[in-house]
Amino acid sequence: MQLHAGDVGYVWQSGPERTAAALRTWRRDGLLLGVGLLDGPDLVRMAVAPEAREDEELARQMADDVTRPDGGVLPEGEASAEVLWEGPLREALQARGWKPDEPWIPMARDLAAPVAASGLRVETVGPALVDDRVAVHRAAFAGSKFSAERWRAMADGPAYADARCLVGYDEQGAAVAAATVWSAGPGRPGLIEPLGVHGDHQGRGHGRAIAVAAAAALREMGASSATVCAEGANAAAVAAYRSAGFEPGAEVPDLHRAG
Incomplete structure (x- = not known):
């Protein structure tokens, strides 16, 4: 269960400027591969393009940017990241000290x-x-x-x-x-x-x-x-x-x- 277009659409109730300010994107050669949505100052909800789900280089870059205060995603201190799927990005964040927290149940x-x-x-x-x-x-x-x-x-x-x-x-x-x-x-x-x-x-x-x-x-x-x-x-x-x-x-x- 990843960040969905509808999640961004729901945030749009705050206006286009605030929605844009809450988005973070990762690209390679002009191709959009990762997206993060700041749902408040200390929570980022994330998605990775299907073709990049196992891309370890991308996972390391995203994990570094999410973890470091100068990465442009989250400030220093307590924070949460919704990465609700198994794979390199989740592993990379855990290697940087992020711990499992509140459980979620994807349903379809x-x-x-x-x-x-x-x-x-x-x-x-x-x-x-x-x-x-x-x-x-x-x-x-x-x-x-x-x-x-x-x-x-x-x-x-x-x-x-x-x-x-x-x-x-x-x-x-x-x-x-x-x-x-x-x-x-x-x-x-x-x-x-x-x-x-x-x-x-x-x-x-x-x-x-x-x-x-x-x-x-x-x-x-x-x-x-x-x-x-x-x-x-x-x-x-x-x-x-x-x-x-x-x-x-x-x-x-x-x-x-x-x-």
Whole structure:
């Protein structure tokens, strides 16, 4: 599970300048091979091009840049790196003193077969439904600053051309769950980021239902699979995705550097 185009698209709610300032790239002969996204001042989330996954020279360079304060990625002191796959980059970081930390569970649902109905009435968000999308998000994630203005900024970003926001409504017409799905193009894995259930409507199967609806939307968009990465400690989220047909992969911890 690597950094996805949708992760960058979701950050776009802060505007193009802040999104660009949060990105780090590694190139060789003009070819983009590695990407890092600063998710706050002390966390970098990373990806490597498929053809460079076993490139040890690239791994050493990226690990050096991430580890050294003058490398232009992270400041000195305590920090975390999401490198949620096995290979030379993870090995190179651990050789430089990074230690396994919080576990994550990559989960995926293959989209070769049709997806059954979710059981919720699900609408694609446009200007008329933005307030419902924002209300569900803020009620699902304590302390969230998501707003209609942030949604519009995100929707104006280039990655959102291959994305949809979904809101699910119960039988009484209340907005109870929401998700944003991101395609990386036909035949490629799609991403769910984020997905949440309104705090007043949890424990009623709405998480499973909106996850199924998200998978269906990605299939319509041509994605080969629907993917998500769940915190290992969040048993409820893992159970909801499993019930929606997502298969868990091996648990992978992120990497942490002590201060």
